[in-house]
Amino acid sequence: MKSNFYSDEVLSGRTPVDVVASTPRSLAFRHTRPSYPVHIVVIPRKHIRSLTSVTDDDAEDFQDLMDLVRAVARDVERDHGRCKVTTNLGSYQDSDHLHWHVYVTQTT
Numbered sequence: 120m121k122s123n124f125y126s127d128e129v130l131s132g133r134t135p136v137d138v139v140a141s142t143p144r145s146l147a148f149r150h151t152r153p154s155y156p157v158h159i160v161v162i163p164r165k166h167i168r169s170l171t172s173v174t175d176d177d178a179e180d181f182q183d184l185m186d187l188v189r190a191v192a193r194d195v196e197r198d199h200g201r202c203k204v205t206t207n208l209g210s211y212q213d214s215d216h217l218h219w220h221v222y223v224t225q226t227t
Contacts, residue, residue: 125216144183157223161188167217199223
């Protein structure tokens with residue numbers, strides 16, 4: 120069974136995070152165990168399991184999430200000249216909550 124770190128720990132407040140940006144529907148924060156020099160996670164506040172489980176009922180939350188992903192990616196690209204944006208599915212997804220990684224693999 121997959122964990123739900125983002126709902127169980129981050130959104131509940133049990134694990135404090137360094138917030139980068141926030142809306143009533145979405146949250147962007149610095150990864151708690153970053154794999155890269157710049158590593159930001161963007162999540163919906165509503166539980167949505169993954170990109171492939173988004174339904175019509177999630178439309179407003181998903182749009183807000185994507186707007187925040189775009190804003191964070193724009194800032195990272197501006198500050199570092201590049202960035203990557205990814206989400207994971209299936210066995211690649213270690214937390215059972217939709218999340219996007221906005222990151223830079225190396226800084227100059």
